[in-house]
Amino acid sequence: MALPVQTQVKFWSITIAILAVSLWYLGDVIMPFILGGAIAYFLDPIADRLEAMGLSRVAATVIISVLAILLFVIAFLMVVPTLVSQAVALADAAPTLLKRLEVFLIENIPSIIDEDSTIRQSLASLGQAIKERGGELVGTVLSSAMGVINIVILLIVTPVVAFYMLLDWDRMVAKIDALLPLDHRPAIRQIASDIDRTLASFIRGQGTVCLVLGTYYAVALMAVGLQFGLVVGFIAGLITFIPYVGAIVGGTLAIGLGLFQFWGDWWHLAAVAGIFMFGQFFEGNILTPKLVGSSVGLHPVWLLLALSVFGSLFGFVGMLVAVPVAAALGVVARFFVGKYQEGLLYQGLSIPEAPKTSDEGDAD
Template sequence: MFELNKENMKKSLVLITFALLLYAGLNNFAHVVGTVRLLLRLLSPFILGGCIAFIFNVPMRFIENKILKKAKLKPGLKRSVSLILTILFIILVILFVFFLVIPQLASTIRGLFISVPKAVERFQMWLLSLDIPWPQIQTYIENWDMEWGNIINKILKFLQTGLMGSIFTTVGVVTSIVSGFFNFFIGFVFAIYILCQKESLVRQLKKICYAFLSVKQADRVIYIAGLTEKTFSNFLTGQCLEAVILGTMFFVAMSILRFPFALLVGVLIAITALIPIVGAFIGCGIAMFLILTVSPIRVIGFFVLFNCLQQFEGNIIYPRVVGNSVGLPAMWVLMAVSLGGSMLGVVGMLIYIPIFSVLYTLLREKVNKKLKQQKVPSKKWESLEKKES
């Protein structure tokens, strides 16, 4: 029976307030969306700074706790040295991509303008050698002329008058670029402050939780926050390590077997492998196209090499080096990648796996707690698994 006491009055007021806010929000949905977008635009430098700080924190923590563990430095100085080394490491990676990979990529693109017409011509000659029994198709193949000069001129004209022209003549785009650099600068400075004072920030956030929540609720919020941070860190570390190992394996194997574009394909595989499940296959498809323009017969060899290295890395190296970094079954990983990709693209693929992992862990804990409270014996579900197996 409902009793009109102070506690129930408080709950009723909260529900009524929530219902009124929800009703007002639905009636003014366009204004609500506009306000949310405005807030996100204003807070975007700080959101970006938080993301940068989280990414930088993974290598910085490794340097601070592992490499500089025995160094006789004050905690503040050790943090500063770790942060500087982390920034230098990120800069070196960016410089590596710019000065080693991009020139080779530019050279490859220039080579494509030469090799693709020749490859198409060889393909045309191969089709003619098949003696196709349909005269109309045979005549079409004989008269097939791609007119590569006109195609290249159209592409260059589009870049000059269309895309590039809009970039350099539209004031709004230039303003957006300047605004983007400014937001990145503010976010980077904000990330530095977070990394230098992360213990103090964590302590302040805990104080806020315990001040406005009950001790039980605050403990739960802090536990979930810690679980989320640990899961995202493990996932980021695992994906980066897997990508580096896979890219290095491809570079070494392709160099030994004299495949073309060894360095470019190795870096390409490493970058695309950051995307869970499908990333390495995207890199494989691009690499096969590049090799196809040089030696079509070697595409088959590269495909065999890709499958061998992918199986070796996935079944032997990854479980030992990375392990089960997020604690999520393969079925849920596939679901997270599919849902995240359909909603937020590549970014969704990356963030939905750790999010699903956190939800899966919390649900598993809740289920186990309920089973323990109801005193359900484990043989009730273990016997079903044995029967199914």
Template sequence: MRRQWWVVAVVVAIALWFFANIEPVLAPFFISAVLAYLGDPIADRLETWGLSRRLSVTVVFVLLTFLICLTLLLVVPALGRQIGQLAEAIPAILNWVQESVLPKLQSLTGLDLNTDFDQMREALVANWKETSTVAATVLAQVSRSSLALVAWIGNLALIPVVTFYLLLDWDRLVAKLRDSLPRRWEPAAVRLSRECDEVLSSFLRGQLIVMLCLGVIYAVGLTLFGIRFGLLIGLLSGLASIVPYLGVIVGITVAGLVAFFQFHDPLMLLAVLGVFGFGQLVESVVLQPKLLGDKIGLHPVAVIFAVLAGGQLAGFTGVLLALPVAAVVMVVLRYLHENYKKSSLYDSSEKIGAEEPHQSEEIPPSRGDNEEPS
């Protein structure tokens, strides 16, 4: 038995070493796996309606391709324009802060904040220019290096191909993996996998759709009121909604500052509050009950820690893997905690270190009655 555990540990160590060394090529396969995981329930539903597996996968694949292309054609150019406008507006925003906000803060606090603000302004402008220069250098380097350009295009081309074949064989792969498990471990492994699927579906299917819907609501509402960078602020607020209330706080703060700076009218703050209040109403009444229900998600602190730790350990691929890995770890920890609560280590009927009750020593009867008189 001990030898078997050593074999399992060695195999796991070799697998981790292997994946750590091929980390640069994992991103397209992981993106394909996520897309296949998101599309598999739709394909299964189409199969129940009488379509073949191949035709169901084709329909789902065409739908995913259409949505991705529509996003790239409509949203990305608009975001690029608004990011460029934001870069042009940063000097004016900094001048307004220095001329209007800092004097009031200085009169209230008595502190000279101009020197520190000038240093922060220079650092911000320098870093912004350096970021633009680095991006231009990277793009130029990629365009000059035919090998890097071919590898980049090849990785993009791999995503739809791998996604299609994973969708086609998803149920078969799951069945083979379950059949390969040791018979003794299968019940526990199946139970853990179902719990992992519940948590993952809550985030990758439910929470992502909630984030997308909130981003669209915020972006459309801010744009209708004529607030600059409405699309950018709305989508970023929707993405930040992966942590409860973070998207609302960030969105109201940024959109409120932009609206006040743009219109100089306090009534526009009410418009911003109305947009985000409507988004929260839709989320609590429609999106959360319909898409998430009573599914168990990750704790907000666990989400923040997982994303930061994944980025620190494995860069962009680590950020992509952070939430699925955190969900699996949470399910495994919950399983171990349940077994611990049932074990004798947690609640033993025998008190460790307790002493046995001493039996009262009986005094032997006196032999005086049995002695013969002298």
């Protein structure tokens, strides 16, 4: 005999509340495990393909881990120092850029901006605030992120967790499947399958799109000689998962910096704009259709809401899990909406009866 619905609702509500409280208090502790699980989930299809080619799970996991570590070390040695130096330099140069913008506005719109105007004073105060706080903020973030404890956690614990989770991924999935409630197993499997498909389409596909576009923007902008091109490309690629936002933010930042650096050199400005135009064409017509596929039902507003809510509640860990949780909640919501539309609560007694056939009419 199955448990009453009210008892089941209470049980699962308590379980969800316990998980939320655990995430709240153990956010920093479980961060390497969340990262490790995400990495294992991302790499599991590659391990499955290597197994299909005849390798054992252990051999596939070792090969993937060695290649991932090599790529990480190369990227860390070649990219991270330049990225950090450009980020600090951009924070230091921001007051100068704002000052040049102020001069440009004064020279070209003298009737709007004068020495005592609110806009000019705001620009001056904004530049001073960035000068005083910008470098300090970047330095604080870098120093906190590169502390000894965080280095140990992120560079040692996370890869170890990812290795073991990737090695045992299929067995863990089988164990969880065996623990599903028998009465609800078909529905849970359907929801889990839809969530996996959504995450595979969005997280894996869109993550690859972000990596490819970020690399393209950074390399192309640095090739045309734009200062801070690596930082701009990194920012544009990082937020590409929100449609149009990455291109708008990255393009605005790149063109804005290009106006100060290449003013009068219209060919370089056109090259900067062309880089983002080609990037959007390449993403919309090649990358996203091939890697992400059709729409997975994640609206940009839903993503922004999830990032804001989870970021404010759980900090950095919340932002890490915001997108997959939003995708999962979207799948669950669509499932229950479908069940609601099939039930009497939605259809009521107003369902039209099927029309009688001619044979039934003759029989009457």
